[in-house]
Amino acid sequence: MAVDVGDRPTVLVDTGKHPTVKLPGQRRPVDGKGRAPLAVAAAFATVWAALISYLPVALIIGLARSLEGQGGVGAAAHAGLAGWLLGHGVPIGTSIGPLGLAPLLLTLLAGWRLNRAGLHVTRAIGARRSGSARAALLVAGAIGAAYGILGLLAALVVDGRGTDVSPGRAAFHLFVAGLVCSLVGALRGTDALVVIARRMPPPLRHGLRTGVVAALLILAAGAAFAGLSIAIGGGQAADMIGAFRTGVAGQTGITLVSLGYGANGAVWAAAYLLGPGFLLGTDSSVRLTELTVGPLPTLPLLAGLPNGPMGASGAALLAVPVLAAMAAGWLLTRRLMGIHHVVAGHLRDNRHAVRPGEALPAEPAWSMVLGSALLAGPVAGVLLGLLAWLSGGSLGNGRLADIGPVPWHVALIATAVVGVSSCIGAAAGRAFRAPVHK
Template sequence: MSSVTPDQPRRTVAGVAADARPTGRVRPRVPAPRSGEAPRGRAPLPVAAGVAAGWAAVTSWLPVTLVLGLAQLSADAGSLPGALRAGLAGWLLGHGVPLETSAGPLGLAPLALTALAVWRLTRAGVHATRAIGARGGRSPRQALTVAVAVGIGYALLGALAAVAVSAGGPRVSPVRAGLAFALLGTLAALVGAVRTTGVSVLLARRSAPPLRDGVRTGLVAGLLLLGAGAGASGLAVATGGGDAADMIGAYRTGVAGQAGITLVSLAYAPNATIWSTSYLLGPGFAVGTGTAVRTSEVSLGALPAVPLLAGLPRGPVGGLGGGLLAVPVLAGMAAGWLLARRLARVAAEERARVDWRALLVPAALAGPVAGVLLGVAAALSGGPLGGGRLAEIGPVWWQVAGVATAVVAAGALLGAAATRILTREATPRRRRTGAETARGAPDAPGRP
């Protein structure tokens, strides 16, 4: 039985009353991390960047190995070491690293593989940023540090792949492979790191509104042009589908080998899309030294038996085909129309009118943005396919950039101005308050 009575106070221990309760929540003491030690729950930057870069490399290399392994299958050819080595070679080629073969340099990169690698590297930047605890920190230094770390790790993997390929196949420069992988890895990882840290939102808020609108409109116009090029190239390949099927059947590699050849052709579909876009713009492209494929001229020689080339035009555009020349202008006008509609919607919400300067400046900036986008795409889409006659394939990037800049700027200005003139700007009516209703205040100035 307790010896404590109502008249007797409780015993104390170490000077503290037994019935005393803490006024606040008691937190366990956690020892502070030592100097230079990473906080718990956060991975060190080298580990996070290395793991992210390695996973990006594996997930972009395995599909290439599978596709090229299928393409090499036949009754008396194909082996696992050969497929692995071919996969590494194709992986390097997809990153823009040329291969020195007995037939000459091979530098025509499959842009579908390039897009896959860029996507995986972007995700690597996201994962590495989260792993070090920099998510939402809005620190440009952290974003750049993560991107550089991922780029360094990716460059080491590219150099090792070049050494492995050169040991029993085409000659590849490890230095060039490392530089190409470092550049692509850093830029792609920077995109993911900037978005994850929130730096992209910070930059967007600090940039001038005409600049933001111009970049957005230029990207829209460039993507519309690429979409039109994809449609035109797909229609051309579908029209020459019989010739493409005959080319695939001529390889005599069986069903698996023909499937691999088809997948290899699909890997170059983005290249064909960019070439078709250049064709619509006017500069065209080359399929060998001394050749030209334009709307006004088509001069071709002997072509390799590649299914993707089955849809090349036979001659200059004539008749109704001349309407293709209006596609780039229409794409620019569509981008200008979207710009004007968006600015009008924002102005209606703010009860203001769209200023001509705020409309025409972004429309004019859309031209250079689209020109840079399509010029870079044209530069990446071309390259040599061996020595001799096939040493020049693809469009001339500066011609594509110049024509796209002029056409998109003119089209965007025309579309934005026409939309501004033809669209009536209606200012939303302001709701009356209860006091105004009681006083009989008018709904709007000049209206009873």
């Protein structure tokens, strides 16, 4: 029946015994009531995100320096700013050369807070669930500009007190970081990410998801391998920490610095498992089949380095990324089959939506399964290559001027391994599926 409530839209209420259909939630209109100005919301959220990522660095350095009697609050704040900029990939010039090896754990913390800032600003300006990609871009642009200004100010403070920093480079790095990381949160907040995903061709959408899953599984394997290696070399790590005659505070600082670079170690271990390996200085190589290194810094993180080239066990380690990518392909097939069964069930319940004599496919098409799995290779390759690039850097102008994996080597090998292995896993899931009980 129809209920007329004046100027309000007419609502049809079905009281028959028909299947209940739940309508999707309506997006809220974007109006000017109760929303904060974009500039104010972006400035507040950006400053808060910067403080959350800066304070842990300053507190750790301040604790170590104060307990050892080295400097005061000002010195700790200065060193904390330098470390914070380094976490964003800004090289710090020192007496031994530029320090450009960013602690990825700090980078991840900063990126997470910027992601949350994009989400919070989207809510503050009233654009939540608006489906507007334009609003998300405006939010990301405002946060990126504010973050770039903070980077410029931080570089001006750090530059000239025993450290050299390029203000222009710092502003650019932080602008890009703020723009990219906050854009993800803003797209989620406006639901524009859902709109974009629905407009993508299904093979591309599923291929993107599978590639991300494969990359995360390979990184998880690398993190597990790195943690196990350090645990096995725990005695050597303890000796490295004890070699620093700086007391408990200094040794605690060295341990926390190693933890900050733990994410770098996970990426390096993933590159090691994939085959390209990584560098620990010029004319060095750490691969499954080769180990050539010179004198290294005394850091507990390096206690997990292998003692030499792997033999038969090295071949088994090469299978780890293959199995991870196969698992991602198998999950792709299970997801596609689940979607297919739901859609087929709805079509069977609504027979008028099916043309007379038209047969429903029993399973998702092979072209969909293999096409999506094949696209996962380049996606995983780009992600792992980008992480390899972020995890590398320099420790001065000397022999340690080149540290980390070679990005394009990792990207190329990961593309091939994930592309082929995910196709095998997806095909196995499609061919050896469990019987469907109707």
